[in-house]
Amino acid sequence: MNILVLNSGSSSVKFQIIETDLGRIEKDRDKRLARGVMERIGSHSLITFETEGQPRYRTAKPVKSHREAVDMILRWIISPESKIESIRSLSDIHAVGHRVVHGGEDFTKSVKITPDVIRGIEDNIELAPLHNPANLKGIKAVTELLGEQVPQVAVFDTAFHSTMPATSYLYGLPYQLYRRYKIRRYGFHGTSHRYIAYRYRQQLNETRENVNIISMHLGNGASVCAIHHGESIDTSMGFTPLEGLVMGTRAGDMDPSILEFLYHKEGFTFAEMDNLLNKRSGLLGISGLTHDMRELLEEEEENQDRRATLAIDMFCKRVRKYIGSYFVEMEGNVEAIVFTGGIGENAALVRERICNGLEAIGLKFDKK
Incomplete structure (x- = not known):
C-alpha cells in the first residue's frame, strides 16, 4: 500500500510517499517513493519535489493556502512528471498519516482520525497555537481532496512521553494550576x-x-x-x-x-x-x-x-x-x-x- 505522510506547519507542508505492507514493516523495509516540501505558504512559495532516483524538481509560485499546497502535491504525485510508477491516480493513495504536534493528555498513541479526534486536537490548540491549527488544515485538505473514505491517522509528537511519571512531568507550581490548565511537561520530538x-x-x-x-x-x-x-x-x-x-x-x-x-x-x-x-x-x-x-x-x-x-x-x-x-x-x-x-x-x-x-x-x- 502507498501511504502519504504529511507534516503541515504554520507556513509549510512537507510530505513523503511510503510504500509499505505488513511484511515490509516486519522487516523494516518500507520504501520511500517520493518526498518534498512547500515553504512560505501564503506568499510566493518555494517548492521542492523529488522522486527516489530522479532529479529534484524545483520551482516557485504563489500558493495561498494549505489546501492549495496539498492539492498541488497530490497533482504532482499522480502526474507523469513524478515518475512514481505505482501511483497513477488518487485511488492509488491508500492512507494518510499526519504529524500532529500536541496531543495534550488526551492522546497517548497514534489514532485514526475521526470527528472526535479532530475535536480533541482542537481542544489542545491553546497548548500549541502555532502548530495544531496548521495540522488541522492539512487534515481538512486531505479530507476534501481525497474523500472521507481514505483513512487518516494522527501521530502525536507528545504521545511517546505520556509514560513519564508525575515526578518528571509536574513543575514546582501550585498543583491547582496543573489541574486547572494542564500546565506540565509534555515533551516533544x-x-x-x-x-x-x-x-x-x-x-x-x-x-x-x-x-x-x-x-x-x-x-x-x-x-x-x-x-x-x-x-x-x-x-x-x-x-x-x-x-x-x-x-x-x-x-x-x-x-x-x-x-x-x-x-x-x-x-x-x-x-x-x-x-x-x-x-x-x-x-x-x-x-x-x-x-x-x-x-x-x-x-x-x-x-x-x-x-x-x-x-x-x-x-x-x-x-x-x-x-x-x-x-x-x-x-x-x-x-x-x-x-x-x-x-x-x-x-x-x-x-x-x-x-x-x-x-x-x-x-x-x-x-x-
Whole structure:
C-alpha cells in the first residue's frame, strides 16, 4: 500500500510517499517513493519535489493556502512528471498519516482520525497555537481532496512521553494550576525518540523492555530523552519546545525572573519576550552570527571566532548536563547514548565534544 505522510506547519507542508505492507514493516523495509516540501505558504512559495532516483524538481509560485499546497502535491504525485510508477491516480493513495504536534493528555498513541479526534486536537490548540491549527488544515485538505473514505491517522509528537511519571512531568507550581490548565511537561520530538528506541532494539535484537538508553535529537530544535525499559521517563523539552537545551534560536533552560528584569529594563511586551526567547536566542543569540551549527564550526576553524566557540561549547555542555542527570535518574542502567538529528548525525566534532568529559559515567570516546 502507498501511504502519504504529511507534516503541515504554520507556513509549510512537507510530505513523503511510503510504500509499505505488513511484511515490509516486519522487516523494516518500507520504501520511500517520493518526498518534498512547500515553504512560505501564503506568499510566493518555494517548492521542492523529488522522486527516489530522479532529479529534484524545483520551482516557485504563489500558493495561498494549505489546501492549495496539498492539492498541488497530490497533482504532482499522480502526474507523469513524478515518475512514481505505482501511483497513477488518487485511488492509488491508500492512507494518510499526519504529524500532529500536541496531543495534550488526551492522546497517548497514534489514532485514526475521526470527528472526535479532530475535536480533541482542537481542544489542545491553546497548548500549541502555532502548530495544531496548521495540522488541522492539512487534515481538512486531505479530507476534501481525497474523500472521507481514505483513512487518516494522527501521530502525536507528545504521545511517546505520556509514560513519564508525575515526578518528571509536574513543575514546582501550585498543583491547582496543573489541574486547572494542564500546565506540565509534555515533551516533544516524541516520534524521533520512539524511532531511536525501536531501531536500537532492532539492531541489537533486544526486546522493548530491555531498551535503556539516552537518546538525543540534536538539530535546530534539540532535546534529550531518558528511555527506561523502552519507555520515556524524562525529557528536556517541557510545556513548550522552549525548555531544555540551547538550540538554534531558542534559549533553553533559564531563570524565569529574567523576563521580569527585562520588562523593567527594556519595556518588552510578552510577544517581544516570546520572540526573543524562541527566535533570537540560542546559538544565534550567543554567537551573534548564525543559528547553523555547520557555519559556527566553520567560523571557529577558519577565523577562531571566540563567540562561535562559546556557542558551541555551551550547546555541548548543556547536552552533557542532561546526559549526566538522566544517567543518575536511570540509576546507571544506561546501555547507550544515541545521536540523531542534523547535528547529531552529521557533526562528528560536536559528538566528540559532548562525549569528552563523560568518562566518569563510563563513556570513553573512540575517534575511530
